[in-house]
Amino acid sequence: MNEFHATVEGVDVDTRHWIGGERVASATTFDSVSPIDESVIARVSAGTEAEVNAAVAAARAAFPAWAAMPVEERSAILRRVADLVDERVEQLAVVETRDNGSLLRSHRRGVMPRVAMNFRYFADYAQEQLAHPDMEVRDHRERITYDPAGVVAIITPWNAPLMLATWRIGPALASGNTVVVKPPEWAPLTASLLADIMHDAGVPAGVFNVVQGTGAQAGAPLTAHPGINRLCFTGSVPTAGVIAAAAAPNIVPLSFELGGKSPLVVFDDADLDLAVDIAVEQFDNAGQVCLKGSRLIVEQSIADEFTRRVVDKASTLVQGDPRDEATDVSALIHRRHFDTTAGFVERAIADGAQPILGGGPNGDLGGLFFAPTILTGATPGSEILTEEVFGPVLTLETFETEEQAVDLANNTRFGLAATLVTGDPVRAERVSNSLDAGTVWVNCFFVRDLGAPFGGNGKSGIGREGGIWSFDFYTNVKNSVFSPAGWTADGKEN
The missing domain is CATH 3.40.309.10 (Aldehyde Dehydrogenase; Chain A, domain 2)
Structure with missing residues (x-):
């Protein structure tokens, strides 16, 4: 293990940030400690406001071209991401098990295949179900479209860091947004491996960005950044209150999943x-x-x-x-x-x-x-x-x-x-x-289709995601009404 590279269960992990399609180091690091034996398994770049600003700038610069890309092309890229996840299930599984202590057999058989499913499902959904046919309303044409919102900030939890991150990354990218992810400092490593996969799948530079770091140093400036258009967080109620207060001046729509007492x-x-x-x-x-x-x-x-x-x-x-x-x-x-x-x-x-x-x-x-x-x-x-x-x-x-x-x-x-x-x-x-x-x-447990709504009431969160509910959140829904007469195709009055 050197300052910015670690070998975890035989897998090389680059622990620098991923910003604008490049690895970026910070002046300081933090330790990733395995819960299995409390040993330090990696030193990870510790991001600050500077890295957050660079990541948001890269995401904003990449947004116009990614948003304008035909949905068929975006979906094809995300299916390649899913294919590479499938090919690297074992690498992802062994690294996440060492990093957060979850069962290796669960990662191999369920969690990492679900990561691929998150990309594949939302890629298919975006291509097949977001095209709404025009409606006829009193001799007018009415069209519903889903315009990507912009830059999405995603702050992910440590209990299933890659799966829960991609549950949101998948629909955010599929609908044409760019993304900045802040992984959990207690289990940060598979986010770095996902950056490699994104690059290898052909995701354009700046579309997907990772800023490692603590909540105070990296999470706080991300949640308060005026360049963010959507903000997602999974974690505790007290932290959600802090994030909501930080985001409030920017009037940023929030999606919170805050746990439960079920x-x-x-x-x-x-x-x-x-x-x-x-x-x-x-x-x-x-x-x-x-x-x-x-x-x-x-x-x-x-x-x-x-x-x-x-x-x-x-x-x-x-x-x-x-x-x-x-x-x-x-x-x-x-x-x-x-x-x-x-x-x-x-x-x-x-x-x-x-x-x-x-x-x-x-x-x-x-x-x-x-x-x-x-x-x-x-x-x-x-x-x-x-x-x-x-x-x-x-x-x-x-x-x-x-x-x-x-x-x-x-x-x-x-x-x-x-x-x-x-x-x-x-x-x-x-x-x-x-x-x-x-x-x-x-009479069952833990059964849910990715097209079904997921979210909580009360202190369990804000909003719902899954299927159309995800696309409602990650897009600006637009209704365009066209008169049947009075204007030509070039916009001139008859």
Whole structure:
């Protein structure tokens, strides 16, 4: 490893910024630390206002030609990006696993193929579905067009950095915008690999830019930059408030996804095998998943059996090195986040909650490995039931009536997702309509088409993305009305 290059799991990573189609170094660096063993795996260029200004300038200079490019040509370039992602799945997977600690098997089989899908889907969508036919309105011609907005700033999270970045990069580029990405300082490396892929696929210089750095040094000047036309952020509610305040003077449209405190509601007529499987699935990625159903809300009559079966199954989860195919639960992302997670659990137990599984660090592994934990008996309205832990920590509450179940499920300032398991289709319709969430899963979990809307209510965010909702955000929708007579094609009055 030298100052601006690292070899991670055998893959060379250039850790400089990518601005205007060139690698750009900064005078200072920051360390990328692997959560697997807390070792420094790369030194990364630390961007400041100067690099942000250069990236925005490059994006603005590249915008007119990219926006004017026929959509068929833009889509063809983005399909080449997708093809190269497919070819480099293994490289992307091993680097991201080392960088953020997520399971290698998940990256190989699901996460990185989804990255390619993000580009391919939105490339196809832009080409095939954004061309609206003219309408006839009182003998006039009315045409709806989607004009690219300009420069899009995308600030990405560390729990699935490449996949969640490209979920927004894909439609932003497909609709004709240029992009400046600020990757997470806790997992920055795959953004640099994506820059290589963009270059190799023929994305013109300045269309895609990466500024590495911390939130304070690189993120702050990006969010306040007057040259930004759209701003996307995934992260915490407090940080979102800071970003919104910084962007407000520029009147920039925002798309925020801010996490959740999602319920998993299990009724006594549920398929218990299914319910238990879904409950244990919430420990995926060490609980560092925004959609995770961290609040188990179970009908009293089946609570004992459900609890026993969930604890039994969760006890079989293997925690350890995410590069091992046998591992089910890995480490938390960073020492600071580990301490935050431990603090939530310690305060809950001090307040009267009882751990029926886990309850603290995994003593056999040390480091950043926090044991899968289930707490019961938490005080109603307490922190552990209302605030997002973002770790392998579930709580369990019981109810006796459907009304109580809905009240418990909605007793949060968040509203990202909810899951319910029931054998009664009428109840499924009724309860799903009552849940305050952007996505509701009934007898399933984590299933969503890229054309469906995604986003949250309340403190879970602002706006929706996916399918046409993405293009509504990343474009300025225009309605042009043409008179059938009175003007010739050259604009002169008859």
